[in-house]
Amino acid sequence: MSNNNIVIREIQPEDDQQIAKVIREVLIEFGVPKVGTAYEDKALDCMTKTYDTPKSKYFVIDHNGKIIGGAGISQLDNYEGNVCELQKMYFLPEARGTGLGAKMMAVCLEQAKQFGFEHCYLETLPYMKAATKLYARVGFQSLDKPMGYTGHYSCNVWMIKKL
Template identity: 70%
Template sequence: MSKDTIVIREIEQKDDPKIAKAIRSVLIEFGVPKVGTAYEDKALNCMTETYSKPRKAYFVVEKGNTIIGGAGISPLDNYDGNVCELQKMYFMPEARGKGLGSKMMEKCLAFAKGAGFEQCYLETMPYMDDARKLYRKVGFESIDKPMGDTGHYSCSVWMLKDL
């Protein structure tokens, strides 16, 4: 693979420190609180292990040997129903504006459907405009309150999509 080739693939153990660094970097860039958000998730340091369980997957965007983004699907925590959550979808500046968000959404939602989920839920911040635009474009709709209990109490925008 050339250094300019960009691929979306399942996460591997070697990616764990790279994706943790990328996610935290994007959160800092956007001024997201470090508490009550993905920033403090213990899973960030062991993503491969976290997403190796049934009905879970995490995909990374790789350019050359650099991880420039990622997103995952997991059953929604603390929720009684057949709903998954789009988790930890973040892209470094060099990954934005290239259509990678749409490709990642396609991959994640295809996985969610294949895993048999009926709906997909997500949480985000009100000032992440480009992300919310993308979510709406693929069919997510705003809802009035959070579902389940993800521990991300600082996120104040909740969205849901029927699969």
């Protein structure tokens, strides 16, 4: 797939249904548990509203009107400190291996800096190897235990990056 006609932009209400479908499809593809992960998040069906809060933003990858991925930044839940969380970063197969992950990561981390966060935290699963490699490549480091409480107790890889 060429990067022509691909735009990374803020989510709009008309994107909600598409991005929820993308995220659930990717989670099913990877065999992720449906409990204790983003799969069961109520936020998936109303992403525009969920990210319409201070210091929170969600971006989608739009390819000619079709949403093929997304990622967001928001304050880390249940944590005292100036730490955001990289949230719900999932791409359909056609968006993988194209450099869009690195571009999306750059957009999200720049937004986190603009919001004034000092660190960015994320949670993932060990078998999401390509994503974990990308996170390490941009400076995320592994943690021994989770920070805050996101409700994603099935995710057992925790990483953080100083912004």
